[in-house]
Amino acid sequence: MIECKDIHINQGNFSLSNFHFKAKNGAYVVIMGKTGCGKTTVLEAICGLRKIASGEVWLNDNEISKWTPAEREIGYVPQDGALFNTMTVAQNIGFALKIRKWEANKIEERVNELADTFGIKYLLERQAQDLSGGEKQRIALARALSFYPDVLCLDEPLSALDEDTKEGMFELLTELKNNMKITVLHVTHSKIEAQKLADVVLFVSDGKIKELNPSEL
Amino acid sequence: MGVIAATYVLFLIVLILADLSYTSPSEILTALKSEEIQYSIKLSLISCTITMILSLIVAIPLGYFMARYDFPFKKWIDAILDIPIILPPLVIGLSLLILFNQTVLKDFFDFFGVSVSFTVASVIIAQFTVACAFAIRTMYVTFAQINNRQEQVALTLGCNQRQTFFYVLLPQAKNGILTAGALAWARALGEFGPLLVFSGSTRMHTEVLSVSVYLEITTGKIEAAVAVSLIMIVSGFSVLLLVRLFGYNKTIL
Numbered sequence: 001m002i003e004c005k006d007i008h009i010n011q012g013n014f015s016l017s018n019f020h021f022k023a024k025n026g027a028y029v030v031i032m033g034k035t036g037c038g039k040t041t042v043l044e045a046i047c048g049l050r051k052i053a054s055g056e057v058w059l060n061d062n063e064i065s066k067w068t069p070a071e072r073e074i075g076y077v078p079q080d081g082a083l084f085n086t087m088t089v090a091q092n093i094g095f096a097l098k099i100r101k102w103e104a105n106k107i108e109e110r111v112n113e114l115a116d117t118f119g120i121k122y123l124l125e126r127q128a129q130d131l132s133g134g135e136k137q138r139i140a141l142a143r144a145l146s147f148y149p150d151v152l153c154l155d156e157p158l159s160a161l162d163e164d165t166k167e168g169m170f171e172l173l174t175e176l177k178n179n180m181k182i183t184v185l186h187v188t189h190s191k192i193e194a195q196k197l198a199d200v201v202l203f204v205s206d207g208k209i210k211e212l213n214p215s216e217l
Numbered sequence: 218m219g220v221i222a223a224t225y226v227l228f229l230i231v232l233i234l235a236d237l238s239y240t241s242p243s244e245i246l247t248a249l250k251s252e253e254i255q256y257s258i259k260l261s262l263i264s265c266t267i268t269m270i271l272s273l274i275v276a277i278p279l280g281y282f283m284a285r286y287d288f289p290f291k292k293w294i295d296a297i298l299d300i301p302i303i304l305p306p307l308v309i310g311l312s313l314l315i316l317f318n319q320t321v322l323k324d325f326f327d328f329f330g331v332s333v334s335f336t337v338a339s340v341i342i343a344q345f346t347v348a349c350a351f352a353i354r355t356m357y358v359t360f361a362q363i364n365n366r367q368e369q370v371a372l373t374l375g376c377n378q379r380q381t382f383f384y385v386l387l388p389q390a391k392n393g394i395l396t397a398g399a400l401a402w403a404r405a406l407g408e409f410g411p412l413l414v415f416s417g418s419t420r421m422h423t424e425v426l427s428v429s430v431y432l433e434i435t436t437g438k439i440e441a442a443v444a445v446s447l448i449m450i451v452s453g454f455s456v457l458l459l460v461r462l463f464g465y466n467k468t469i470l
Binding site for chain 2: 044047048049068069070072073074075076078080082083084085086087095096099100140143144147
């Protein structure tokens with residue numbers, strides 16, 4: 001369960017107030033709104049990458065508002081994937097596990113498991129910077145899931161992809177929703193994505209948030 | 218536009234060729250065999266390398282700090298960092314001379330029985346003062362060009378700030394570091410004005426290659442001065458070329 005209680009965020013001229021929502025374990029939450037409305041800011045605040053002026057973020061039974069991003073253990077996939085260009089795909093996927101000092105064989109096992117799931121085994125030895133947009137997103141997703149987070153934050157994961165690649169990622173996210181017990185917060189401005197994937201839609205507008213049923217879109 | 222660019226490149230090449238035409242391989246060999254020039258080459262190599270290392274030690278964290286953090290008076294600090302780049306070299310030398318001889322620093326070093334001005338240490342300090350500014354500027358631009366999104370992701374993957382810096386940011390800044398180091402080394406090699414004032418031009422003592430050129434000219438040995446100049450051109454050019462061949466990739470240099 002992840003819950004935001006009356007979060008206020010001030011960032012230059014932009015401010016977001018009374019951001020409040022609660023997502024049950026395993027829920028697929030889509031956060032929507034126009035460009036610049038603060039969707040990404042909310043996601044970054046939940047991940048611990050942006051300070052909140054007031055309010056609380058709860059993860060399961062813990063108030064994590066003051067925790068570092070590392071302590072929160074929330075998976076995060078930004079819009080461009082942000083792969084580590086100086087590393088191979090396998091090193092990217094295994095990075096979080098290396099930081100957690102997993103044994104090399106365990107890391108390899110987990111990397112191979114994720115590579116199978118995401119259909120990227122053939123890319124494992126490639127340098128991250130040489131890949132297509134769709135491949136990068138799959139790897140970024142695998143990397144974010146590598147350490148078994150309870151919550152996964154996706155920031156417009158499909159927006160930069162062409163139609164064919166987008167379709168493949170849709171399937172992957174649907175599989176993620178159906179087969180993995182993970183709470184997903186998915187930021188997008190696409191109604192189609194929200195209708196296809198969301199259990200709950202949070203609509204951000206004018207610094208406020210409104211909860212909608214996907215069928216209401 | 219192409220003609221203007223080509224003319225400038227040609228001008229630089231002709232500039233070096235003019236030096237070449239003024240000397241001969243035998244004169245260069247004679248210069249290389251001279252005890253003074255050998256000392257000068259050795260001191261230049263040592264002082265430039267120490268300057269390069271010191272510059273990187275300062276430039277990497279400072280460049281990172283400037284590129285990643287906002288703080289009061291940042292623009293002021295930014296401008297201060299460029300002072301050694303825009304200041305006349307003689308003024309830097311004079312300022313160093315005053316700092317190490319007319320302030321509390323003199324008392325500090327005197328207390329330990331150490332003299333700085335007109336010693337080898339002063340050569341390194343003078344080179345460092347200017348070269349470091351170039352290294353800082355290079356690292357500042359390098360870090361500013363790297364999208365901080367990867368650092369943010371690294372934090373969510375379990376890294377602390379230190380791990381993010383060493384595992385994610387620094388490998389990406391590799392070319393910038395190489396460039397900053399090469400620039401600092403080459404800049405140190407070419408330094409003369411601050412050395413003349415702060416270190417003096419004593420043969421076989423504070424004599425680096427740029428000082429050798431000056432000493433040869435003042436004693437009327439123009440051919441020897443040109444020969445030493447060519448050694449400097451080749452050394453500086455080799456370093457810059459090596460960076461481009463093995464590390465250069467869309468960075469600043």
